[in-house]
Amino acid sequence: MSLRHREDALFADWLRVRDDFVPDGVIDEVEYLQSRVRVLMVLKENNGFYGGDIRSLLRDGERTPTWLNVTRWLKGIGALPAEVPWTELESIDLTERQRLLRSISVMNLKKSPGGHTAESRNVWRVAREDRMFLKRQFDLYDPHLIICCGSTTSACFHEVVLDGVPFDFCRTRRGVPYYARSTGRFGRRVFASRGPRAG
DSSP, rough: OOOOOOOOOOHHHHTTTTTTTTOOOOSSSHHHOOOOHHHEEEESSOOOOSSSSSHHHHHTTSHHHHHHHHHHHHHHHTTTTOOOOOGGTTOOOOHHHHHHHHTTEEEEOOOOOOOOSSOOOHHHHHHHHHHHHHHHHHHHHHOOOEESSSSSHHHHHHTTTTTTOOOOEEEEOOOOOEEEEETTTEEEEEEEEEOOOOO
């Protein structure tokens, strides 16, 4: 069964308990699975997006400040270990946005739409209620790198989804904190790095 079919089967179960459910997940299965670095973006909730599918929205190159910033991060990650100067990141056109966003997976901790600013208490409450669904979704992706957009998102993701998974606390050369775990198949894997605040 394809990754998309497994996502859709999970989401069908989830929809039975969340009638305002908005799907997210892998934007393009082939692009994601073939990525040198499989990136999972973890966010609190979608911003007022009702009745749609985040996967379709991002496949079309959605341009909000959040996703423009994510595209910049992806460009930088793809260039590692080289550093990309700001002049190459400042302007991202639609074609490049579409190409880079199709290579990721996206997971909102709260699947129902929220407003411009997420209410953290609601995100925590719903994530705890949906813990088993979130764990099942996370288990589909086998990401190499997880970027949690914001400190609340990171704390909630660690408690609700990664509960009990052992991590080593590390810092990059520039002092950015991240957690890593060892896996037999892929060596050290970066998990739940907290990215810059996204829009």
